[in-house]
Amino acid sequence: MSSDNEQPDEPAAGGPEQLALIRETVRKAKVPKAKPRTWRGAALARDLPVARVMVNKGVLHLDQYFDYAVPEELDADAQPGVRVRVRFGAGGHRVRDGRREGGGLIDGFLVERRAESDYGGALAALAYVVSPEPVLGPQMLALARAVADRYAGSLADVLQLAIPPRNGRAESKPSPDPLPAPPVPEPGSWTRYGRGPAFLEALASGGTPRAVWTALPGPRWPDELARAVAATLASGRGALVVVPDGRRAARVDAALTELLGAGRHALLTAESGPEKRYRQWLAVRRGSVKAVVGTRAAMFAPVQDLGLVAVWDDGDSSHSDENAPFPHVREVLELRATHETCAFLLGGTSCTVEAAQLVESGWALPLAADREQVRTAAPLVRTVGDQDLARDEAARAARLPSVAWQAVREGLKSGPVLVQVPRRGYAPRLACERCRTPARCRHCAGPLEAPDARDLTCRWCGRGATDWHCVACGAARLRASVVGARRTAEELGRAFPAVPVRTSGRDHVLDTVPARPALVVSTPGAEPVAEGGYAAALLLDGWAMLGRPDLRAGEDALRRWIDASSLVRGQSKGGTVVVVAEPTLRPVQALVRWDPVGHAQRELAERAELGFPPVSRMAAVTGRADVVAAFISTAGLPPDVEVLGPVPLPVADPGRPRRPGDPPVGESWERALLRVPPGSGAALAAALKAAQAARMARGGTDQVRIRIDPPDIG
Known part of the structure; x- marks a missing residue:
């Protein structure tokens, strides 16, 4: 075993100077190397007897390739891209077949076969080939290296995210034969966007357009994404779509199946289970399927002849991986669009600052509808304004002012009404009724909450607090400083006793609700789709979303509001949205005008002045x-x-x-x-x-x- 002292053949973001800097730093640090041992007792492969291996060690000072000898018995299976097991490290010696071998077994990927090694000593041998299935191709290796360098991480960590765990039963099953390219689809509802049909024509003709798409509100965006995928497949190329969660992946999956039929795309989500997901992934890797719809991990899907990468709702936190080196779907797909020379589509009903920067820099073009189309598709958005104050002096401070009650009553006459609440639970924040001191646990000082209307528990340690008293004034009565979704559902149920109330949140997320009158109380991101659209929506406690001490508070609040409002019927069909927040704030005004792009552009200009990301x-x-x-x-x-x-x-x-x-x-x-x-x-x-x-x-x-x-x- 030896470390590779030459520049690897695969391209890496940052160039040879970056890799040389890392290796020179490691050399000066005098990294101890395991003593290599010559393979004895078996012949080596005649052709290309050296295997270059990426060992599965996610530590930066070992972020390089290592050379191993290829025994003749493994020659046929030890091909580039396969999983292997090798001995690595100087410790853990054991006796095997009369020989002492150093190091424990560790997983790795065989990157390349070579005729000679740059290392002058004897090489340790490959222990065995885990599977002859090649799972790491040159393009994925180059992408993983670029992602590792961009995020200051190791290649091994990126490959852990990119390649799913092996499933032997899935590997043993053959993949279906690839289907011929489908016909070019009709533009459908893409005609609502000025450049929409031209974008589809460019995809169908083999072009590589790059666009930031501000989708109109309503239920048509899955079909529009499916038509972009179909146009790409018609050109003989592959397509990849990444969405934030399984519910939205299922909607795009259904739209693709309806448009193209079954068998033309793979669905890669955690809900599929390890065997089915790996089987679908292998079908993509083998070229049997050329279109993929999936959640975050699908950003690395090995689509062959990639022609389009698309991400929906890039501002959703689910697109940011919480495992090292913490890549973001948007950035990875930008790298893929550059490295693999394919089209790029960033879509959403809202617009992030990063999306606005892509347009401002000229890297991508805007794809949006004109104002007349926006006014037709978007619901009427109302705030607590001067007219409401004239009728109700307490309207601005009330959690449910009179304009909200009126919207609920009118909406329930024709269909379901959505109520968005920023917090889950019953009363997630409690305080002393007399002096407003936050209620804390006596054991760990964690915040007390009321999961239901009766019991108090600590959010940190889970202990009950049946005999709570305020440490500041001694009072024993509590008030809710933040009201959760369950408490809101209870209050609305008492106000509208003849109307069913349904809740959707982290513990139980609804996919759809029928068109019958009902109150649907949901936390942000868990809003179910209503058949025919909601008749009205209430966006409550806007201060809780806008008051977070975070650079993205306004952007995130607007995105969540627009996502919920997009489920409401258009203004021409009587759809109404009431946002309970200070009406003069910029995100509230952007929602009223339905202008997420303008809001993102102003945010970008301010961040440029202050030197904040994404400008820096x-x-x-x-x-x-x-x-x-x-x-x-x-x-x-x-x-x-x-x-x-x-x-x-x-x-x-x-x-x-x-x-x-x-x-x-x-x-x-x-x-x-x-x-x-x-x-x-x-x-x-x-x-x-x-x-x-x-x-x-x-x-x-x-x-x-x-x-x-x-x-x-x-």
Whole structure:
């Protein structure tokens, strides 16, 4: 076994200089290498007896290829792209067939067969080939390397996300024969967009257009995505669509099946189960299926002859992976569009700042309908304005002002009414009724909540609090400072006793609801689709969504409001939306005008003035204060980097639920933000990756976590 000292043949984002910097840093750190052992007792393969292997070690100082000898008995199966097992490391020696072999067995991928090794010593041999099925092709390897370098991560970590676990039963089943290309589809509802038919024509003729698509509200977007996929398939190429969750994947799946019939596309979601999902993935890898619809992990799907990559609702947090190196679907598909020279489509009913930047930079063109089409498709949006205040002085402060009650009553005459509530549960935030002191658990100081109307429990440790008293004033009565979805459903049920009330949230998400009159209380993102559309919608507690101390608070609130409002019938059919929030705020006004693109453009202009992402590139470095300071001082950062902080992070409580990236329990961590101007992002990622590799090679035990483009910098 030996480390590869030459530039790999596959392209990598950042170029040879970046890889040379990493390897030179590792060399100076004097990384200990396992002693290689010559294969004895068996002949080597005659042709190309050296296998270059990517071992499944997600540590940066081992982010390179290693050479192994190929025994003659494995020659036929040990082909590029297959899974292998190799001995790696100097420890764990054992006796086998009279020989002592070093290192334990570890998984890896065979990247290349070579005639000679650059390593001068004897090579250890491949232990065995796990499966002769090639699962890692050159294009996926190049993409994974580019993603690893962009996010300052390791290639092994990216391959863990890109290639699903093996399932032997799925591998043993043959994939179906590929179907011939379908005919070019009719444009359908794409005619509502000025450049829509031309976009489909470009896809069908083999072109590579790139567009940011602001979809009209209503139920037609799955069919429009399906027609874009069908146009790409008609050109003889493949297509990939990534959506935030399984419910929306099912809608696109149904639209594709209706348009093209069964057998032309694969559905890659977690709901499919490991065997079925791997079988579908293999069908794509073998070229039997050339279209894929799936959730986040599908961004790496090995579609052959890729002609189109599409992402729906890129602002949804589900598109950001919480496993190292934390890639985002939008960024990965941008890399694929560039590396594989294919079309790109970013769609949604709203518009993110990143999408607006793609248009402003000229990398993509806008694809939107004119204002007349928007007014026809969008519902009427009402706020708590001066007319309501004249009739009801308390309307601005009321949780359900009179205009909201009126919208509910009118809507229930013709169909279901949607009520969006930002918080789940009954009363997720409680405070003393007398002095407004937040109610805390006496054991762990966690916040108390009321899962139902009777019992108090701690959100962190789960203990009950039946005899709670305020620590500030001694009072024993509580009030809800935030009202959850269940409490809202209870209040509406009492106000409209003859109307059924249904809830949809994290614990139980509804897919659809019938067209009959009903109240549907939902948390953001869990809104079911109503047959024929909702007659009305209430967007409650807007202050809770807009008041978050986060750079994206306004953008996220507008996106969630528009997503819910898009399920309501158009204004021409009487659809009405009431948003309970301060009407003068920018996101509220953007919703009233149904202008998500204008809102994103103004946000982008402000962030450009302040130097915030996506105009700049940022990286978060977290760890103990002394460790973070030492890491930054020795990292060799670009000269134009700006260090913000470090600032202390909240100390993790033993009973509080943990999230990825949280500091260890009881430790005091700090976070520093590193900001660079446009054009220096690759240099920043390369410097952080090299510094982390050198630190780990020296045996550093203190944790330092690096995240490029952190989603939360508030």
